[in-house]
Amino acid sequence: MKKNKVLIFLCFTLLFFSCKKNQEQSRNQVESNSTIKLVSExxxxxxxxxxxxxxxxxxxxxxxxxxxxxxxxxxxxxxxxxxxxxxxxxxxxxxxxxxxxxxxxxxxxxxxxxxxxxxxxxxxxxxxxxxxxxxxxxxxxxxxxxxxxxxxEDQKIIHKFKTKRKEDLRHLVQRYGYSGNKTILSSAFSQIDFYSKPDLDELLFDVVKIDGEKEVKSSLRKELFKKVYEYTDGDFPIETYMEDMILNPKSYVEADKTLAFIMNTGIDRELPKWGLPEYIYDLFPEYLEKMEKANYYGFETLREYSKISYGNKPKDDKHPKPVYSKALINDPDGYTNVRNIKGEILFKIQDGEEFMVSKDGKNRIGDSYKKDWWFVAFKGKNGWIHKSRVEIINE
Known part of the structure; x- marks a missing residue:
């Protein structure tokens, strides 16, 4: 009997400690799970x-x-x-x-x-x-x-790099398209040759890989492009890329929309100077209609500028026919001089070269150079030419 009591006591003791151990394990597991959850958050x-x-x-x-x-x-x-x-x-x-x-x-x-x-x-x-x-x-x-x-972006460190490791500042801008710090940007721009195609390729475009190795396209760094245009006052060969976007659109992400952005950025707001839209519209006249159909991709400045520069399609008396006509020179010398408002020779147009000519200024050009002189837009350049040297192409 005494032995039975001892056995019963031992069983209860073991059961008690076993339950306690299980409770501790459960509590530890809960705490562990809570810790894991807390850490994972x-x-x-x-x-x-x-x-x-x-x-x-x-x-x-x-x-x-x-x-x-x-x-x-x-x-x-x-x-x-x-x-x-x-x-x-x-x-x-x-x-x-x-x-x-x-x-x-x-x-x-x-x-x-x-x-x-x-x-x-x-x-x-x-x-x-x-x-x-x-x-x-x-x-x-x-x-x-x-x-x-x-x-x-410690300013002391930036100036230290500007003196001793300026190429690192250039790499941030040129390789990665960073444009958020004026000191870094100005240091980088001072090291870049804006007439070097390799420099411009690396500066203005990201190479984008889509679907693995199947397709490689270039995406314009738009904010950086604006800063480059401002820094150079537009004096860099962006026209090369604009032409390529038209001739090889598959090489670019949203080529036409990017082209519209570039033209919109390149509009000189100080009228009556001329900008990048004329360059494209003169070389590729069909692009005026193409941009119009796309509503100029939402670029309101480009829309208004294009309509003023090249006229509107006739709708009523308040909307005249297009300002520009396509033309050739009519000169026995085989070329014609194009002059500025002072009468100085700016450039020559050779026999057989097509250009765009406006007989009157409308609201964009202003007063004529003088009587019988018409305004010319040709390959991004512009000036004045006597009407006797112009042969309008009737299409």
Missing amino acids: NIPKVMDTTKKKIFDPKNESLKDIETSLIPVAEKFLKQCDDFKPLPYPEFRKQIQKIYGIDIDEYSSTIFPMSYRFIPDIILKEQRIVIDEMMIEDNTPSYFCDYNNLIFY
């Missing part, structure tokens, strides 16, 4: 997507970056007294501002940001930027300064 959501990427990991060995670059970069980071990585939301925002990519749209954690040699590499987990030169040169101070430049 602080981890930014990412999603794998088939969206176009402006970087190509296949051009870089991600394994080499993980095994060689990242450890050294983390070592450098510990030596930075004046740089601390931003909190993730601010880090993400600054990456989007500088490089034009939302890193939360991708599951990737390593972003080589260029197809070119030695690109900037964004490390999502460490919240820093590196490139191979920083590692190869063993320059932690360069690493620290560069990250201060990218994430804090």
Whole structure:
């Protein structure tokens, strides 16, 4: 009997501790789950997507970056007294501002940001930027300064780079299209040859990969284009790209709409000067009607300018026929001089070259040069020509 009591006591004891252990395990599991939930709420959501990427990991060995670059970069980071990585939301925002990519749209954690040699590499987990030169040169101070430049846009650091590493400022603008800092922008522009096609290609266009390797197109960096146009006062060969957008539209993203944007940007508001629309309308007269059918892609300034410059289709007495007519020269010398308002020779039109001529100014040109002189628009240039030297082409 005594033995039975002892056995019963032991059973109850074991049962008690077993229940207590299970309760503790359940409580720990709940706490663990709560902790996981709490932590996961602080981890930014990412999603794998088939969206176009402006970087190509296949051009870089991600394994080499993980095994060689990242450890050294983390070592450098510990030596930075004046740089601390931003909190993730601010880090993400600054990456989007500088490089034009939302890193939360991708599951990737390593972003080589260029197809070119030695690109900037964004490390999502460490919240820093590196490139191979920083590692190869063993320059932690360069690493620290560069990250201060990218994430804090420290003015002292910017001026330091402007003096000692100005090519880095140029790369931010030319490679990645960054235009948000006036000092960086002016330094970059001072290093760029605006008459060099390779320089302009890299500066004005992003190469966009769509559906893997099937199609490669160029997308105009519109905000940067505006700043380039303002900086150069339009003195760069944008006409080459405009013609190419018409002749090779598949090479560009939304070629006609981009062309309308360029023409709208290139309109000289200080009338009666002439701008880029005339260049296109003179070379490709059909584009006036094409733009009209597309309602000038919503560019109101371009719409009004085009109507004033080239007239409106007749609707009533208040809307005259088009101002311009297509013409050839009529000159036994084989060429005709085109003059400015002072009578100075501006350029020549050769026999057989077609041009556009306006017999009167309407509201755009103003008073005539003098009696019997007509206004000429030819390959982006304009001036005045005597009507006796003009043969109107009747179409």
